[in-house]
Every structure is written in structure tokens, then in C-alpha cells.
Amino acid sequence: MxxxxxxxxxxxxxxxxxxxxxxxxxxxxxxxxxxxxxxxxxxxxxxxxxxxxxxxxxxxxxxxxxxxxxxxxxxxxLNLHRRMPIVLIGAGNLGRALCNYNMYFQEQMNICALFDVMPDKVGQNINQLEVMPMDMLKEIVTRDNVQIGIIAVPAGEAQNVANHLVDAGVKGILNFAPSILRVPSAIRVHYADFTTELQSLAFYISEAEKEG
Amino acid sequence: MxxxxxxxxxxxxxxxxxxxxxxxxxxxxxxxxxxxxxxxxxxxxxxxxxxxxxxxxxxxxxxxxxxxxxxxxxxxxLNLHRRMPIVLIGAGNLGRALCNYNMYFQEQMNICALFDVMPDKVGQNINQLEVMPMDMLKEIVTRDNVQIGIIAVPAGEAQNVANHLVDAGVKGILNFAPSILRVPSAIRVHYADFTTELQSLAFYISEAEKEG
DNA sequence: TAGATTGTTAATCGATTAACAATC
DNA sequence: TAGATTGTTAATCGATTAACAATC
Known part of the structure; x- marks a missing residue:
């Protein structure tokens, strides 16, 4: 099909x-x-x-x-009828929020593992998921046949994390960090960066002011 | 200009x-x-x-x-050189994350007040902002000349909150909830809903599978 | 049957890309 | 001067909208 x-x-x-x-x-x-x-x-x-x-x-x-x-x-x-496990990288405030959102995802899509680059985050428990170190990423992705990785780290770390995800074998990335990623063409990247939306909103607001 | x-x-x-x-x-x-x-x-x-x-x-x-x-x-x-105070509605996990992101916003844009519809959230302190009740929204928006409201509540509450924001006098809304808002045409709404991006990502991943 | 609404073709509109004269 | 790169016009491409025959 x-x-x-x-x-x-x-x-x-x-x-x-x-x-x-x-x-x-x-x-x-x-x-x-x-x-x-x-x-x-x-x-x-x-x-x-x-x-x-x-x-x-x-x-x-x-x-x-x-x-x-x-x-x-x-x-x-959209292929939402199939199981699609996700790994989330970044156990900061945003990562935490996404973990708690977990139940609101479409049923078959959910975060199955959580990682962070900072050693002090590793071992913490967030919404029943233990934060894992990056060197376990490839193993988990392979074991659970994970297709999607979500990046929720600061912009400066995002490319590095993306490289890890690609190496681990994910097929798609959702990037929350405000940065454009360089990845092989077979990997699909979508962006969820609200700063772009906020800044373009500022443009239209001042436009409206000029008219009023 | x-x-x-x-x-x-x-x-x-x-x-x-x-x-x-x-x-x-x-x-x-x-x-x-x-x-x-x-x-x-x-x-x-x-x-x-x-x-x-x-x-x-x-x-x-x-x-x-x-x-x-x-x-x-x-x-x-983009009008980022002007001061543009923002109110945030929703002190849940996402709202908390956005508050902590506050410092990363463009300098002149920042969240000046935080609100929630749930009475038990009111009075809490998040990143130096006290959660305020909705009935104080109009007063704050007027006092600080707030132009933008960010909605970070569940989808079911989003339209109601949007109505409050419009009534209070904001010019633009950034909606994180997965719902399309009905607002007067003078009000600009931008969407920051990652579930859309995640679901469309799922489509492309299974497309790639068919080719490989 | 009459009214409503699809699926689809044709017309319009807008966005992207190529090409190039102007010029640093 | 020669090479590089802009700003802009013209050509291409793609997306939206209007219109309508088919049909429930």
C-alpha cells in the first residue's frame, strides 16, 4: 500500500x-x-x-x-494503529513535561525510555521511567525496535544528541531545541520549536498596531 | 513603516x-x-x-x-526590540517548563505573570512567579500592557481560556493545547502543538519502511 | 423526487527556483 | 581586472479554490 x-x-x-x-x-x-x-x-x-x-x-x-x-x-x-515506541533525550523541565504528557499521546505511541547526557540526571525517576545514560541508547533502541527519538535538550547539545540517535538507528526525530539538525537524508526530522512561533507572532501583533 | x-x-x-x-x-x-x-x-x-x-x-x-x-x-x-510582556495560563508540567525556559526567550519577551484555572494551583511559586487566579487576568493585562497570552492548559480548557485572554485584551495567542481556537479575526493565534508533528512523523517513517 | 454532498477537473493563485544585470 | 554575490525579473512549480457531474 x-x-x-x-x-x-x-x-x-x-x-x-x-x-x-x-x-x-x-x-x-x-x-x-x-x-x-x-x-x-x-x-x-x-x-x-x-x-x-x-x-x-x-x-x-x-x-x-x-x-x-x-x-x-x-x-x-498515519500508521497510528501500529505500536511505535519512542525514546526521549533530555530530563530537564521540558523532558519532564513530555513524560507526564505521555498518557495523552495516541495510544500506540509512547515514551518507552528516557535518557540524559548529564551524569547527575541519570538514575532519577520521572513518571515511572528511570533516566538512563547515553551509552545505553543504542542497546535500548535496538531491543525495543524504537523508530522515533525526541530531543528535549538545549540547542547547543541538540546536534550531538541527534548524531547519537541516528547512530542508534532511529528513523525519525522530533526536535524541540531551537536548532536545525544535519542528518542523513534517510532520517526524517520534524521541528517543534515554539520560539519561532512566538517571534512570528510578535511580527503580526505590531502589524495590527499599525493598522488600528 | x-x-x-x-x-x-x-x-x-x-x-x-x-x-x-x-x-x-x-x-x-x-x-x-x-x-x-x-x-x-x-x-x-x-x-x-x-x-x-x-x-x-x-x-x-x-x-x-x-x-x-x-x-x-x-x-x-519582528519587533523584538520592543518590550513585549507575556502572560502564561496553565501552571501544570508544561507551564512550569515554559516558566523555566523564560530566560531563554528573546530578551525583551518574557513571562510577566502566571495564571491557572484550578484554585489549588493558585498561590504556588514557580520560578519567582506566583500563580494567580483567572479573575485577576484582565487587571494584569491592562496594567502591564500585555500583548501576548500563552495557553498551556488541557485541550478541553483551551477555548475557555482563550475567551478570557481575548476579553482581557491580548492581541495574540500562542496555543500549546491540541485544539483549534475560535477568536475574533483581529486576534492572531499561532499553534505550538507537537502532537501534530509527531503524528505526521509517524506517516513518513512507515513510508520509508515501504521503500527500504 | 428534491436537496445535499462527494470526488474530480479546470482555473486561479501564490511560492519557489533559475537566470542575470548590476556592482562590490 | 576577475570573481563573487546581491536584488530582481521571468519561468516553473505546486497548492488552493471554484465549479459541476455523479449519486446518495
Whole structure:
């Protein structure tokens, strides 16, 4: 079931659809139209239909989309139905917060091990996970077939940690540090850096001031 | 100095340029070409030149860009040279992490007050800030001329908190909760939701598997 | 049947990239 | 002067939106 040439912007909208659909399901809404979705998510209905049509025909003409059916399909497309263990590097404040978020992750995705480069952090217990030293990373990644590593260390350490993760064999990295990583092209890196969002927000706020 | 019709994608790249330029400056690199920047940030040099050209002529033909000069200009464009106090709502694990990150924010941007909807959190001290009750929000926002509110509460509370922030008078919101907010069109909302990034990462990892 | 809504094609819009004259 | 690099125009590429036949 290879899905060729799916644009990145489409893939990044799927989790947004999924999240709202899950919300609808919890309210026992059984059907939704692209119009409804668009209104609620500030997106063009045609765009939503086109996005979904990349992966199959999930709707019924004249009716809309069956909510549980669409949820199931998007989960499959994103591969959230498979177990996907994650390692987290960085047991600072952010790492701690992510560990405690653990239960909120999609069921099959969760942090299975926690590491830190600082020796004084090693051995601490955070949300039932013991902080491990970096030299155990490769062993754990191999043993548990870990595919994703999350980087939650300061920017200056991020590249070094990324190198370790790549060497250990992960396929993807989510980087919370404000730095662009250099990795082999086979490794996928996504960024979760809020400082970028905060700074661009500052731009628009002063724009608004000029107009008012 | 109104800057009309600047595309959102351009604005969101500016903080990325700024961050790398700051890195160069700390290493005493005085000049950089769009080629250098592009190589390091995985961007097309022409795109970088075009982005910067939206705001003025910052480079010298045959030479490149003066690093400190360009930093200063981007900081002005983004309005990071002005004081911009921020309120943070949510004193949970994530809120705590953000408070401790406080010092890493751009100098003029920092969290000046911390709030929580839960009465049992009120009065706690986190990184020299006392957690305040929501009914004091409007007073603080007005007094300190706060422009930005950060939402770090669970998804179910986010819309309610957003309503409070809008009512209190903030101009922009950074939402960490995995939910799309409904706000008046004059209010700018940016999202910092890592679950979206994590789920789309899962998609690409299984794609890679199919190819290998 | 009439109204609603999909999937999809065609039209529009915007962003990226290539190319190059100007010039340091 | 020769080499390098900008700012900018033109060409390409891709994403969004409008429109509509098919059909529930």
C-alpha cells in the first residue's frame, strides 16, 4: 500500500482532521460533511475533500463522512494503529513535561525510555521511567525496535544528541531545541520549536498596531 | 513603516534566519552569503535573498550580508526590540517548563505573570512567579500592557481560556493545547502543538519502511 | 423526487527556483 | 581586472479554490 507523491502540507493536516473527528466521536456525532469540518477548522471544504481523496474514497455523496470510519482510516494512513515506541533525550523541565504528557499521546505511541547526557540526571525517576545514560541508547533502541527519538535538550547539545540517535538507528526525530539538525537524508526530522512561533507572532501583533 | 502583503511563510522563516545569524555572531563570523545560509538551513539561496528583499536592501553585492547588521534589522522587523510582556495560563508540567525556559526567550519577551484555572494551583511559586487566579487576568493585562497570552492548559480548557485572554485584551495567542481556537479575526493565534508533528512523523517513517 | 454532498477537473493563485544585470 | 554575490525579473512549480457531474 505505497502512497506516492503525497504533499507534506496534506500529511500535516491529517492529524488536525483526526483530532477534531475524535472530538466529534466523543460527542456521538456519527456523520460530518467537508463543509462542517471546514467551518470548524478554518479550511476550504474543497481542500479537505481533496486531501482525503489522496488516500481513497471515504465519503458518501449527499451524506458526508462517517465519523468512526474516517477516524479509523486516517489512523491507518498515519500508521497510528501500529505500536511505535519512542525514546526521549533530555530530563530537564521540558523532558519532564513530555513524560507526564505521555498518557495523552495516541495510544500506540509512547515514551518507552528516557535518557540524559548529564551524569547527575541519570538514575532519577520521572513518571515511572528511570533516566538512563547515553551509552545505553543504542542497546535500548535496538531491543525495543524504537523508530522515533525526541530531543528535549538545549540547542547547543541538540546536534550531538541527534548524531547519537541516528547512530542508534532511529528513523525519525522530533526536535524541540531551537536548532536545525544535519542528518542523513534517510532520517526524517520534524521541528517543534515554539520560539519561532512566538517571534512570528510578535511580527503580526505590531502589524495590527499599525493598522488600528 | 507599514509592511504590506508580506506572506506568512516569509515571516515564519525570519526567526530561523535570526537564530542561525545569532549563532554565527557568537562565533565572530562577520559576513555571510545567501549561499552559506541556504546550505546550513536547507533553503534555496534565491529564496533567502527574496525573503530579505521584502523588507529592504541588507546585503552588499559581491560580499554578502553583514551579520550584526542583518541581525539588528531582522530583530526590528519582528519587533523584538520592543518590550513585549507575556502572560502564561496553565501552571501544570508544561507551564512550569515554559516558566523555566523564560530566560531563554528573546530578551525583551518574557513571562510577566502566571495564571491557572484550578484554585489549588493558585498561590504556588514557580520560578519567582506566583500563580494567580483567572479573575485577576484582565487587571494584569491592562496594567502591564500585555500583548501576548500563552495557553498551556488541557485541550478541553483551551477555548475557555482563550475567551478570557481575548476579553482581557491580548492581541495574540500562542496555543500549546491540541485544539483549534475560535477568536475574533483581529486576534492572531499561532499553534505550538507537537502532537501534530509527531503524528505526521509517524506517516513518513512507515513510508520509508515501504521503500527500504 | 428534491436537496445535499462527494470526488474530480479546470482555473486561479501564490511560492519557489533559475537566470542575470548590476556592482562590490 | 576577475570573481563573487546581491536584488530582481521571468519561468516553473505546486497548492488552493471554484465549479459541476455523479449519486446518495
Amino acid at each position: 505505497k502512497t506516492p507523491n503525497i504533499s507534506e502540507v496534506v500529511v500535516k493536516r491529517l492529524p488536525i482532521y483526526l483530532r477534531f473527528l475524535a472530538d466529534l466521536e466523543s460527542k456521538n456525532v456519527l456523520t460530518v460533511s467537508s463543509q462542517d469540518l471546514g467551518l470548524r477548522l478554518n479550511l476550504n471544504p474543497a481542500q479537505i475533500r481533496k486531501d482525503l481523496a489522496c488516500f481513497g474514497e471515504f465519503g458518501k455523496k449527499g451524506i458526508g463522512y462517517d465519523v468512526p470510519f474516517l477516524i479509523q482510516n486516517i489512523r491507518h494512513i | 507599514k509592511t504590506p502583503n508580506i506572506s506568512e511563510v516569509v515571516v515564519k522563516r525570519l526567526p530561523i534566519y535570526l537564530r542561525f545569524l545569532a549563532d554565527l555572531e557568537s562565533k565572530n563570523v562577520l559576513t555571510v552569503s545567501s549561499q552559506d545560509l541556504g546550505l546550513r538551513l536547507n533553503l534555496n539561496p534565491a529564496q533567502i535573498r527574496k525573503d530579505l528583499a521584502c523588507f529592504g536592501e541588507f546585503g552588499k553585492k559581491g560580499i554578502g550580508y553583514d551579520v550584526p547588521f542583518l541581525i539588528q534589522n531582522i530583530r526590528h522587523i
